[in-house]
Structure formats: structure tokens, C-alpha cells
Amino acid sequence: MEVDGSKLSTIVPEPPLTPPQEPLRKLIPVAAIAAGVQFGWALQLSLLTPYVQLLGIPHTWAAFIWLCGPVSGLFVQPIVGYYSDNCSSRFGRRRPFIAAGAALVAVAVFLIGFAADIGHASGDPLGNDGKTAKPRAIAVFVVGFWILDVANNMLQGPCRALLADLSGGNAQKMRTANAFFSFFMAVGSVLGYAAGSYTHLFKIFPFTKTKACDVYCANLKSCFFLSIFLLLTLTILALTIVRETAFVPSQAEPPENIGHGVVKKRKIPVLGELFGALKGLPRPMRALLLVTCLNWIAWFPFLLFDTDWMGKEVYGGKVGVGKLYNQGVRAGALGLMLSAVVLGCASLALELLARGLGGVKRLWGVANFLLAICLAMTVLITKLAQSTRRHAIHNGDANPPPATGVKVGALALFAILGIPQAVTFSIPFALASIFSSDSGAGQGLSLGVLNLAIVVPQMVVSVLSGPWDALFGDGNLPAFVVGAVAAAASGIFALTLLPSLPSDVSPAKAMSAGGFH
Secondary structure, three states: OOOOHHHHOOOOOOOOOOOOOOOHHHHHHHHHHHHHHHHHHHHHHHHHHHHHHHOOOOHHHHHHHOOHHHHHHHHHHHHHHHHHHOOOOOOOOOHHHHHHHHHHHHHHHHHHHOHHHHHHHOOOOOOOOOOOOOHHHHHHHHHHHHHHHHHHHHHHHHHHHHHHHHHOOOHHHHHHHHHHHHHHHHHHHHHHHHHHHOOOHHHHOHHHOOOOOOHHHHHHHHHHHHHHHHHHHHHHHHHHHOOOOOOOOOOOOOEEEOOOOOEEEOOOOOHHHHHHHOOOOOHHHHHHHHHHHHHHHHHHHHHHHHHHHHHHHHOOOEOOEOOHHHHHHHHHHHHHHHHHHHHHHHHHHHHHHHHHHOOHHHHHHHHHHHHHHHHHHHHHHHHHHHHHHHHHHHOOOOOOOOOHHHHHHHHHHHHHOHHHHHHHOOHHHHHHHHHHHHHOOOHHHHHHHHHHHHHHHHHHHHHHHHHHHHOOOOOOHHHHHHHHHHHHHHHHHHHHOOOOOOOOOOHHHHHOOOOOO
């Protein structure tokens, strides 16, 4: 039964006014917050998986810690997005969430950095051999890690939304703002990985080294001190320079017809609407979700264990034993820095690459094949490292570092991976925006559905990668091999299932449609 529109006319709100455009000098400080967020994220990726093993969490279960990332992305992002859209604080819609997110990051960093000290003060035994379990330190670390991921999700969404608000609906200014956001993300990544690769950073903060916290732990603390200083400085600067007009909500929300003349106010459109949207997806969007899902099954094991792979397989070290493992982790952080530099350069060249290869979907397919080759090459590099290590031991060197050629090959692998990573961080979001426009679907809902194809594979990998690796000797290669197979399948499906873009959609337009952290 249709609802009489005349009965609803008094409760349908007027369309919101377009916010005024702000000058670029006000957009840049907001975009710069991305550098502080990405600095901390780079430290997470490079240093925290080895650190949890030093606390006594075995490799088999280390990946479970990373469940908080996809889980918080699944729940926190849409909820924060909804409430920031409707926040009526006198400080504005976005600024309270940005301030709260930065404050939570500070709390989380304190808990993570001082987990070993708090655990020891609460009764944990001393020892950093990776075999002595420290349950209290682990508990503090896990709480801090989950808070950190929730806080990062609270920061990023409102920051991007504030950039859109300040752009005042101007598409060109919005693209410029997003370009600055991506630029500062690259700057933060390079700074974070550089800090993670420096072995004497703790000397700047000598108090960080304690009985319960060795040099590796003290360096981690020092890195996070720099991270929170950078983030809080950029956040305070941005919130001081940029002012928001208080949002005045309408007297009533748009009603929703549920049949028989009954209407109700809309509820928070979070998971129910996202999963409901999966039922009526057009074929191009279903193909995009399949390719994206396989792509992240390929990426996530390497993102979790890249520095651990350098410490164990390439350098031949053991967690908490000798210096080789820590040296390998630092070398892995250097490799991630090189990858971030290549990622930034490749992002600027994506349009040219797409034109040269004949379209965006071909670029994505080729990038996935390159990812598959790189992941498969981890097996070759590992075997070469083991071979040279056995030869050096046979010649009397008890703890040989990897040969120069092996180290160069591993670092080159990290650098090359920046190319497919640049594609992964842009093209899926661009295609989701284009396909949703073609079908008349909402942009926000379509990108939310795409987010499911990212976080669900991450959750699966977090749960299964550790036990899977344990079946083959507790190394990292089994998960990397599965990732190589998934990347190859993703490339095949990208070339065969994804539709070609219309002739009136240029690669430049496609690239400007999305982004990812």
C-alpha cells in the first residue's frame, strides 16, 4: 500500500545546503593528519608482529592479534561515519571525532609501548627469548592494539569527510585534497619505515630501556613516541586552523515505507544494509568483489609477516636469540620504506600505465600477476639464503648474515611490490564508484560493500594463516604460496570477468574515484 505523500510533506526535511568552499591552505593541514596516522600504521606493519612473539605469543597465534584491524574496519568505520554525519556538537561534525581519535591513539601507544613494563610490574617473569610467556604484558598489548585500530578508523573517515566538506562540492578541489591526503600518507609511510629500520633510536629516549624492555622493545617505544608527537602536533594544528560550522539537524528524518501505510524513521545503515545490498548486486560489481577478495587473500599474509620473514627465513634468526632476527626485522622495515617510495611514484604514473596497457582492468590484471610472481619469489630467495648460510657455516662461520646478493634481492622484492600495491590502493575503489554510478546505486553503500570484500578476507587470513604455516614447520612460506595462487587467480578473473570501462571514462577519471589506507 502506497503512503499518501501529502501526509508526509510536513516531516520531509529540506535538502541540506552545500557548505562553502574553503581555500587550499585550510585543506592541507587536514590532509597532513594522514602523515601522523600512516607513520603509526607503518610501525604496526613493520615491528609489531615480531614484538608480540618476543612477548611469548607463538607464530601460530600471532596473526590472531591482527583480527582487530578488519573487525574494527567492519564495524567502526560505518558507525563513526554515520554519527559524524549527524553530529550537532558546537565544535562541528568532524572535529570532535578527529580529536577523540587522536587522544585514543595516545592511550593505545602508551599501552603498547609499556606493555612489557606493566606486565613485569604485575608479576610477569623477565626474559626476552620469545619462549617465556608474559600473559599480563600480552593482555595489556592486545587491549592497546585493539584501541589503536579503533582510533585509526575513528581518525581516517572523519578526516576524509572533513576534506569533502571543506571542498564545498567542488570536484576539482576534492581531487586536489585527496591527492594531498595520499601524498601525506606516503610521507608518513616513509618516515615510519625509516624510523623502524634505525637501530639506535632508543638513545634519544634512554629511559625507554628497562629490565623488562630490551633494545628492540626500547626502539619500539621510541618510534611510537615520535609517532604520537607527530600525530598530536598535526591534529592540534589542523583543528586550530580549520573551523566548522555547527550542524543543525532537521526536525525529522526521511521516513521509510514498511508497508500498509506505516512509516518509521531510518535506523543506522550499517551492517544490515551492507549485507542486504549483496543480494541485488549487478554482475560487474559481483566480479569486482571476487577479484578484490582474492587480491586481499594474496596481500594480507605478506603484510602480516613480511618483516618476520626477513628475520627468520632470509637472515636465519630466531625470535629472542642473538642479533640476526632483529637485524632482519630492521632490514624488512627498510624494504617497506623502499616499497612506500615506489608506491608513491607508481601512484603518479597509474594513468600512463593504464593507457599503455589498454585500460584499467588490464592494468589491475597485470599488477596481480606481478604480485603473484613476487610472492612466489619469496620461496626462491629463502632457498638461496638457506644455501648460502649452510655454505658459510660449513666454512666455520657460526652465525653468518645473508649474502649481499640475497639481501639485495629481498630489498628489490619489497620495492617492486610497491607497484601492485599502488594499483590495489586505488583501482578497486575507482571501479566500485564507476559501477555504482552506472547502476544508479549510492556511492557510500557501494564502497561499503567493497569494504566487505577487503575486511572479510583479512579476517579469514588472520584466523587461518598461523595454523596453516604450523602444518609446514611454522615458517611464513606456506601462507605466501597460497597468496601467490590467489593473486594469479585474481589476475585471471580481472582480465576475464571485469567489464571494460566505457569509452567516455578516462583512466584519470577512474583513478580519482577512490583511495585506501
